[in-house]
Amino acid sequence: MEVVKTKKKLEAIQSSLANIENRVKDKSSTANDAREALQFRTDLNGKYLEISERLLKRGRKIDPDTNKPIYSEKFIENVTDLSELRISLLEKAIAIHNEIGDLVDKEKAELAEKAERDRIAQEEEEQMLEEEKRIQKTALAEKQRLEAEKIAKQREKELKEAAKLVATKMTDVERFLEMENARCEAFGSKTGPEALEDALGMLRTAVLDHRSPTAHLNLLKVLQGYFQNIVKLPDRKEFRRINVENEKFRNEILSISGGCEVLLAASFKLSLEKYKEETTNADVKQLFYVLEEPPLEDLDEWSEWYRVQKLFLDRISKEIQLCQ
Structure with missing residues (x-):
């Protein structure tokens, strides 16, 4: 039962890697493809390696009474195929990641560049706002000065009258x-x-x-x-x-x-x-x-x-x- 489940999961990984490989050939792959290939590489060299070794070890068990393998030859064959599939998928995931792994670095660089552009744009916007405030403050001060001058003249006129x-x-x-x-x-x-x-x-x-x-x-x-x-x-x-x-x-x-x-x-x-x-x-x-x-x-x-x-x-x- 475990062999069947693991095989289905590996076949799903195989399908995903095939799609990524096609996008690599079409030069339409993305940083997400690189991250996905890296995750497959990690899983194939981690949890699926443990499953494969455990199943292989189980297939090599000998019945002490009969001195024959406990599991059938079919089981051992399926486990062996599963191990070989894992190895081939791992090699493919490594190859794909090596080929497009720089996309992640490129994406990071682009994000960093965008962040820098945004920072510069924000600084420029803040400078513009400060300049606008300064202009408004100057205009307000001039308006107040003119109003005060007008009031002073009016006051002088009223005093004379x-x-x-x-x-x-x-x-x-x-x-x-x-x-x-x-x-x-x-x-x-x-x-x-x-x-x-x-x-x-x-x-x-x-x-x-x-x-x-x-x-x-x-x-x-x-x-x-x-x-x-x-x-x-x-x-x-x-x-x-x-x-x-x-x-x-x-x-x-x-x-x-x-x-x-x-x-x-x-x-x-x-x-x-x-x-x-x-x-x-x-x-x-x-x-x-x-x-x-x-x-x-x-x-x-x-x-x-x-x-x-x-x-x-x-x-x-x-x-x-x-x-x-």
Whole structure:
């Protein structure tokens, strides 16, 4: 049984070697053929040699009783043929491998050459990427420089415009201060309830001559809001300090004769203040109507001052009711 199996395997090797031999003759053999021939050579000189020697040794066994071979002549003949086939295949495998074994070396050389080409190509690609990054970085730096230069020029322009605006603003403030000082002089230094009635009279006349009843009512409501805050929280300075540039103040109070006079009657004073403009660091002037609170230590004076503010609130509220 072992002889039959081994013979089939050797015949398969014989067929493969024949195919390889044909490709060698056609000069179409490859490194795989060389590796396969080497493997056959190793097997034929290794495991198949062991099988062959074992079978030959078995065929030479003698029966001690009859002094004749234990196995038949046919078995010995088959084993001998098997051994001869192995030897012939080994010789052929050696010959084929010797003839095309250099293909493996050639393949290794080609693989090494390809690996070197790939390495060089990769290095060139990396160099190209580095160069591209360098170009992009340079372009980005140039773009940032141009943008920074543009921003700097724009900033310089804005600073000049801001400085010009501040200068214009200061001129406007000074001109407005002259107008308000003239208004204060015209109204006089009178304060209190009688002065309030004079101011309300001026207001009615101005509204009847140039404004609608709605404008009159809106102005009174703005004044009412000022005095409500003062009466409710007299210690809060922000409620006793009115910026003349406030849009509501300009539209509702400043534009109508009698509006500022109500404030003057309540002892508001025109105050010119200076501060540093953040953008240009220039000196800027700004006007406020400011109502000073008497010191709490003088309770009589403070009580009278508070009574007058409440009286102004009540009188303005009554005037609003008359207009509605």
